[in-house]
Amino acid sequence: MAVSKRLRYEILRRDKHACRYCGATAPDAPLRVDHVIPVALGGSDAPENLVAACEPCNSGKTSTIEGCVPAARIYQVPESPEALVSETEGLWITAFTSIYSGRELLLGQLDEVRAGVLDMRRLGISDELIKRSATVAGLRGDTFICLVETSDLETLAVTSEAFRLWRSIWHRTTGYAAWPDMQEILLFECSVEQAVNAGLDRFTILRASALTGHSQGVYIEDHLDPAVRSERGL
Known part of the structure; x- marks a missing residue:
């Protein structure tokens, strides 16, 4: 079964748009989503069996046991979800209170943080990225522990701005x-992030994010001009 567009987004974002075999990154190297254990050998489409791979590495693999890298060596499941939740919650609280010391922490906020950690774990996100994401979310004053960590500050700024716009419009369209x-x-x-990597300007991304919020959708490319989508490969 082919990997869905939604899952492909998740895997590329989880792996930070870099080949997990050689480290090559987009846009310098075309990336694909690769099965660690080939489908021919019984490999599944589960996140732990999928990685970002550049074209040369992907083409060089074979459907033999010797040609595979065991999933456990690439994707590690935390031994204790409870320990991960506790540590991540502490990081979020430290970051949040360092900026918003005058605000009272509510039980509902901590519940959202804990739920976010477990959701990210189920999606196959690494412990390290979950913890970094929690710190950034706390500094932003958000309780949604998502993939907000990035090495590109401009990407983070545009993503954060687009997220707030999209989320607020979504909320309004449901009658709050x-x-x-x-x-x-x-x-x-x-x-x-795909749109940013494709070189779209801030206004175009924010406009598409607003339209996506109005439609209660998740893919901003659905609200881009067809010519732009074709030109940028979105």
């Missing part, structure tokens, strides 16, 4: 009765 869930937030942020 509902918010996007963790899966929807993750997919939206992946979509925005």
Whole structure:
């Protein structure tokens, strides 16, 4: 079964748009989503069996046991989810209170942080990235622990701005009765980063994010001009 567009976004974002075999990064190297254990040998489409791979590495693999890298060597599941939740929650609290010392921490906020950690773990995100994401979210005053960590500060700034716009419009279109869930937030942020990597300007990204919020969607490319999508490969 082919890997869905949604799952491809998640895997590329999880692996930070870099080949897990040689370290080559986009846009210098075309990236694909590769099965660690080939489908021909019984490999599944589960996140722990999928990695970002550049074209040369992907082409060089074979459907033999010797040609595979065991999934456990690339993707590690935390031994204790409870320990991860506790440590990540502490990092978020430290970051949040360092900026918003005058605000009272509410139980509902901590519940959202804990739920976000577990959601990210289920999506196959590494412990280290979950913890870095929690710190950034705390500094932003957000409780949604998503993939907000990035080495590119400009990308982070545009993603953060687009997220706030999209989330607030989404909330308004529901009559202020509902918010996007963790899966929807993750997919939206992946979509925005794809747009940034494709070279779209800030205004175009924010406009598409607003339209995406109005439609309660997650993919901003659905609201781009077809010619732009074709030109940018989105």
